[in-house]
Amino acid sequence: MLFASATAFAADKADFDVLITGGTVIDGSGAAGYKADVGIVDDEIVAIGPGLGKTRSAARTIDATGQVVAPGYIDVHTHADKAVLGDEKSRRAALNLLYQGITTINIGADGRHSRKYANRVRGQIAKQYKFLESQPAGMNIFVLLGHDNIRKEVMGADDYKRFSTDKEMSRMADLVRRYMKEGALGMSLGLEYASGRYSDEEELVYLAKAVADYDRRGIIIAHERATGPQHRYYLPSGHNADGLYEDRFRKYPDGWDVIDYVKEGIRIAEQSGVVFDFTHFKITHQSYWGKAREIIDLIEEARGRGAKIYAEQIAFTNSGNSPMNLSLIPTKYYRGKDYSLDELLQTLENPKKNMELRADIAWQIDKHGGPESVELIASKRQPQWVGQTLLEIGQELGMSDPVDVVLEVKKRGDATLPNGGRYRSIQTLSAEDIDEFVKQDWFGTVTDAGIYDLDGGFAQPRVFASFTNKITEFVFERKAITLEHAIRAGTGLPAEMLSLSGRGLLKEGYKADVQVFDPDALAVNARWTLRNSRAYSSGMSYVLVNGEFALDNGKPTFEMAGQVIRNKDAWKH
Incomplete structure (x- = not known):
């Protein structure tokens, strides 16, 4: 158990606002954990070292003996847009993410940024940031511009089921540059969804160059074209999926598989210079299990050539949005x-x-x-x-x-x-494939989650426990990776990928986004069943966002301490 106690020192005379003592610091770099105290003033980590509590004073001291003290997780793939851009404080606290130790999230995934300000061409990204400054959420938030948004803006809502023309690509690139100037950290793609699935590689390279021309630290976060031997809507009886992808099938009559998708992503990264992330990467179809090593080799070779390529996972061996209601007979x-x-x-x-x-x-x-x-x-x-x-x-x-x-x-x-x-x-992904992927130092963790409460129908356990399960299953049960590796996958790694200044590590001078958890009590409580899929993870004792307690002794405070992260904030150096 953790014990929190205010010291006898007055807050205005104390050396620290918060002092976390006696814990094992795992700093997010991948380095081995070590015993140290962590001192926080305002929203910043100002001291890390042994015995700080013996010589320095604090307005509040947390005894973290037996606990892990780590940076808050950075989740680069959420669907929290509606909740954090809404007016319900309880939803803006994002409790299903908070109980996993998450302190920074994106909005604008899968090629779609919020349409809250869709009546304006100018300001679609800037106004989201302004709203989040006026009504902060419980977590830090950065915005991605959506490929689908700009595609439909240029091609029209009824004429996007085709490849774009050179003129249309040029107009889309203008919008990319505009929204990057408004603060987006990059662009998201939804290559299985309308309208992204109708785009060609030429278009994606062209737009990726617009991101990289603005700043080579800009990122493309891509939802896949395929996860197995064919695209999502493929059936042997209807290769063209009832008229989908007509332009693509004229160019690629045999379709495309997950290997083709990886090669396409590599070409986009290498030809544009952009940072490229294969989001929630997976290999589906039992007949395709075992291809992890081939994909890892492709990415490793590209990284060896200088390509800035990353990937992440939802940390479960099951996937899909309807795992409890499969369609077997079309x-x-x-x-x-x-x-x-x-x-x-x-x-x-x-x-x-x-x-x-x-x-x-x-x-x-x-x-x-x-x-x-x-x-x-x-x-x-x-x-x-x-x-x-x-x-x-x-x-x-x-x-x-x-x-x-x-x-x-x-x-x-x-x-x-x-x-x-x-x-x-029961299991749509190979555990052996996942074991191969999670060992890679460029392979992170995401939830792909919206903001969910405990009431309602089935919700994928990823929503409540992707980061938790990364540790309980892949560190403790399967022993595929170390605890330090798992924590870096959700902290230092995404910070590196985003070029995120001042976050992602427990380091003096960095923002005080901190999680404190009991590794012996850490548990996934959300189950793959109809009746108990919604349950917060346990074992998380404290979460601080910019030095403020968001989770205090296991209980939410509903403190809205999140800050916005524009690209100028992220890329300070």
């Missing part, structure tokens, strides 16, 4: 919303359609980790199968092909559901 095989079994049986009687349907189901099973990962979690008509995987149900039925199992569950299951029941994925 709804295009039904004409209506009643998901008629008769329609499906008619499809199966047609040899060509039968082959297409089976290939599509097999693709979906592979995408979600294979038959041993796809679990039936709800079936009113066949409750005895609930809690079993396709592999286990198949063994019970004497079926070796998991596609046959999916069809059998539909035949015997709930008539109104396209799959005859509800499925979840």
Whole structure:
């Protein structure tokens, strides 16, 4: 347990406003932890060393014996925009992030910055910063400009499903420069989403050059084009995903996989000089597991040539926005919303359609980790199968092909559901691949989270515990990395990636963004279940944001001490 006590010294006579004593300092650089005290005045760390509490006074002293004292985490991929640009103080405190030890976040991920000021071409970024200065959040915030925003601004809301022209690229680059001048630290891409998925590499290099021309410390944070053998919307029966990507398929008739995406990102970085980050990087599809080393080698070679390339992960072996409600039988095989079994049986009687349907189901099973990962979690008509995987149900039925199992569950299951029941994925990512990635000194951690409270339906555990799980699973359980490595992945590393001056390390002269946690009590409480997916991480005792207590003895203070970070603030040196 931690014990907090005010000293007998008056605040105006004390050497420190806050003194944290007796803890193990892990400073965010990757260096080994060491015993030291940490002294804070106003919003700055002013002293780090042993025995400060014996000779110096403090307005408040925290006994951190047995605890880790580390920099607050920097999360470069959140979806906190709506909450922090809103008026609800409780949401601007961002408790699901705070309990993980996060003190700095972005807004403007996945190619989309907030449309709060979308009626203005000028000021879309500047006005977000001004709002956050007038109504601070509980964390420090930097803004990314959105590729999707500028693309639609130039090409129109109804005419973006194509490659851009040279003239349009030039106008987009003008907007990039404008929003960089307004303080953005860089640009985000959403290459699976409209309208980013319609962009070509030529456009992305052109715009990346505009970022780098403003300042070579500017960053591109890119949501992927693909995570496995094909793009997100691919099905074997419909390679072009119902008309998506028409320009791209004329240029790339065989589609593209995660390796192609990595190579594209490397070319963007090398041709533009920009900092390039593969955000929430992962390899999906069981058939593609094991490709981590090939990807690491590609990135290492590019970094060796001087490219400024980084990546980060959501620290779980499951992924996707719908892991509790998988689509195995595509709804295009039904004409209506009643998901008629008769329609499906008619499809199966047609040899060509039968082959297409089976290939599509097999693709979906592979995408979600294979038959041993796809679990039936709800079936009113066949409750005895609930809690079993396709592999286990198949063994019970004497079926070796998991596609046959999916069809059998539909035949015997709930008539109104396209799959005859509800499925979840247990593991969509290879733990061995993740072990390879997390060891790299350029591979960080993110949540990809909005601001969530404890009420509501299923929420991915990443929302409440990505940074926590990085330690509990990959340090303590799997022993893939050290605690110092895990902490650097969320502190010193993102600060390096963003060229973020004065944050990311426990260092004299740096901002007092500090977390204090009990490693023995650190725990992930959010579960991959429908009933208890929303739960704050435990073990975090104190979090200070710019020297103010945001979490005090495990309880939120709702102190809105966050500061805005414009590029001129980040890039002081």
